Amino acid sequence: MSAETLEFKAELKQLLHLITHSLYSDREIFLRELVSNASDAIAKVQYDSVNKEDQLEGNRDWKIKITPNAEAKTLTISDNGIGMSRDEAIDHLGTIAKSGTKAFLKAIQQKQQGDTPGLIGQFGVGFYSAYMVADTVTVHTRPTGGSQLGVKWASDGQGQFTVEDAPKETRGTDVILHLKEDAQEFLDPYRLKGLIRKFSDFVEHPIVMDETEEKDGTKTTTEVTVNNRRAVWLRSKNEVKPEEYEEFYKQISHDHEPPAKVLHFAVEGKTEFKALAFIPAHRPFNMDWEEQKGGLRLYAQRVLIMDRCEDVLPSYLRFVTGVVDAADLPLNVSRELLQQNPLLETIKKNVTKQVLSGLEALKNTEYEKYVAFYQGLGPVLKEGLARDWTNKDKVADLLLFESMNTEAGKYTTLADYVEKMPEGQPQIFFLTGETTAQLRNSPYLESFRAKGYDVLLLTDPVDEFAIPQYGAYKGKSLQAADRGDVKETGGDIPQETTDQFANLLNAVKMKLSDVADVKLTTRLTDSAACLVASAGGMNANMERLMRKFGQ
Ligand code: ADP
Numbered sequence: 001m002s003a004e005t006l007e008f009k010a011e012l013k014q015l016l017h018l019i020t021h022s023l024y025s026d027r028e029i030f031l032r033e034l035v036s037n038a039s040d041a042i043a044k045v046q047y048d049s050v051n052k053e054d055q056l057e058g059n060r061d062w063k064i065k066i067t068p069n070a071e072a073k074t075l076t077i078s079d080n081g082i083g084m085s086r087d088e089a090i091d092h093l094g095t096i097a098k099s100g101t102k103a104f105l106k107a108i109q110q111k112q113q114g115d116t117p118g119l120i121g122q123f124g125v126g127f128y129s130a131y132m133v134a135d136t137v138t139v140h141t142r143p144t145g146g147s148q149l150g151v152k153w154a155s156d157g158q159g160q161f162t163v164e165d166a167p168k169e170t171r172g173t174d175v176i177l178h179l180k181e182d183a184q185e186f187l188d189p190y191r192l193k194g195l196i197r198k199f200s201d202f203v204e205h206p207i208v209m210d211e212t213e214e215k216d217g218t219k220t221t222t223e224v225t226v227n228n229r230r231a232v233w234l235r236s237k238n239e240v241k242p243e244e245y246e247e248f249y250k251q252i253s254h255d256h257e258p259p260a261k262v263l264h265f266a267v268e269g270k271t272e273f274k275a276l277a278f279i280p281a282h283r284p285f286n287m288d289w290e291e292q293k294g295g296l297r298l299y300a301q302r303v304l305i306m307d308r309c310e311d312v313l314p315s316y317l318r319f320v321t322g323v324v325d326a327a328d329l330p331l332n333v334s335r336e337l338l339q340q341n342p343l344l345e346t347i348k349k350n351v352t353k354q355v356l357s358g359l360e361a362l363k364n365t366e367y368e369k370y371v372a373f374y375q376g377l378g379p380v381l382k383e384g385l386a387r388d389w390t391n392k393d394k395v396a397d398l399l400l401f402e403s404m405n406t407e408a409g410k411y412t413t414l415a416d417y418v419e420k421m422p423e424g425q426p427q428i429f430f431l432t433g434e435t436t437a438q439l440r441n442s443p444y445l446e447s448f449r450a451k452g453y454d455v456l457l458l459t460d461p462v463d464e465f466a467i468p469q470y471g472a473y474k475g476k477s478l479q480a481a482d483r484g485d486v487k488e489t490g491g492d493i494p495q496e497t498t499d500q501f502a503n504l505l506n507a508v509k510m511k512l513s514d515v516a517d518v519k520l521t522t523r524l525t526d527s528a529a530c531l532v533a534s535a536g537g538m539n540a541n542m543e544r545l546m547r548k549f550g551q
């Protein structure tokens with residue numbers, strides 16, 4: 001038989017089921033999808049009516065209205081956007097994975113006139129998420145041009161739909177969901193308001209609901225706007241007042257102090273996104289008693305995709321809060337699919353770079369503020385030494401250390417330390433322990449002091465892991481001062497001296513059976529003896545930590 005080309009057949013019912021049940025992690029996002037479509041519809045008619053005001057038929061009080069009807073068990077999402085003609089309804093709602101919005105954008109780009117409106121939809125499946133909560137969906141819609149253009153589209157999402165002419169007074173679309181028995185919770189105004197604030201708080205157009213108040217037997221109904229609308233991050237930096245940043249920070253971080261630093265930036269080019277990130281002034285209160293996962297809020301054109309996206313921020317920066325808004329992110333996908341999106345990796349790289357240079361700027365220009373930040377969050381930041389191969393040197397530059405030569409409570413940096421190293425000092429020395437006060441009295445410091453070498457005093461548990469993993473700063477290896485492999489500072493010990501003390505060393509070794517070896521050393525100047533960890537073994541502080549963690 002000759003070769004032939006055939007079309008795939010799709011079992012429509014199954015396909016719809018798949019879309020509505022596997023594409024989304026939570027069914028509550030149906031509201032986000034329908035509100036996003038309504039918002040797109042408004043943006044389209046706004047764009048289309050530029051210089052053609054009469055097209056709007058006087059209907060330009062832009063809004064998206066959510067109306068639950070407990071008796072009819074319906075939930076209606078209405079907009080006064082662009083609406084659909086009969087053909088458009090058939091085409092856009094009747095073709096799965098066909099996005100009228102994407103086509104609209106393409107058409108604009110070809111014309112190249114005016115500013116492109118920010119539209120959300122592009123995948124052509126969001127609408128079907130309605131079937132997660134509804135048995136039947138009726139769409140009553142009409143474009144500009146008079147009530148006789150109205151059409152009603154209806155489907156139970158099982159593979160067929162009906163369309164009929166149905167006059168409609170106003171331009172725009174009503175999407176009417178006949179809620180499933182187990183989805184009646186979406187009639188509850190509180191639940192609906194919660195969802196609007198969660199996912200659609202920053203949608204540009206007002207999302208309104210009717211509120212009825214009863215006073216002295218008379219009922220009055222008012223329309224209230226539920227969403228906040230002002231997406232600070234989308235505005236240009238020099239238009240936003242410091243108070244506005246602060247207010248937004250408090251809202252998303254639950255911190256009542258202003259942030260130490262605000263980072264507001266846009267990345268353009270192949271990957272485009274806007275970001276607004278905050279560095280807290282102090283250690284967040286919840287960091288000590290709950291495992292903080294960190295992450296940023298991820299938006300696509302003002303619509304929330306994920307409230308804690310860990311894939312856009314490394315874990316050692318988990319104290320940073322903020323938002324990332326990337327227009328090109330698919331709105332309607334599950335978390336699992338989103339994680340594989342390469343865009344996230346690019347965002348993470350950029351955000352990390354910005355946060356690290358933001359911290360560097362804070363250190364250089366507002367040192368006091370930086371110290372306050374560092375005292376609470378330095379230990380978290382230090383994890384980056386071991387975990388972020390690309391940026392570990394930038395992280396190292398941000399570290400503050402007390403040292404043998406600083407006053408108590410004052411700090412040096414690695415750069416400072418290296419700068420002040422006397423000629424011939426081979427390594428950067430550090431000593432780990434519980435408190436700097438204790439460390440300052442350590443006999444290990446004696447020979448270093450005699451030599452004029454400084455020793456960093458480290459007291460964070462993370463130092464024990466992060467510093468050795470980091471290895472070397474500006475070519476100088478970091479060396480624990482209490483390890484066996486420290487280069488002897490007082491020169492070699494002559495053989496005859498060793499012979500002279502052999503009996504004593506043996507006697508001490510017999511007495512101290514837990515000690516692996518007893519050696520003569522030149523590292524002490526005032527004390528008679530000290531304990532030293534073997535080169536590869538655990539030092540005293542490490543053993544203390546292991547005991548603390550019950551190892
Ligand atoms: P997407 O939003 O990704 O394009 P959807 O499945 O959510 O896909 O919607 C399919 C299409 O139906 C949209 O692209 C749009 O053309 C049309 N549509 C949906 N809702 C509305 C609405 N409220 N007003 C006008 N057109 C709409």
Ligand code: MG
Nearest residue numbers: 037121126127
């Ligand atoms: Mg959509």
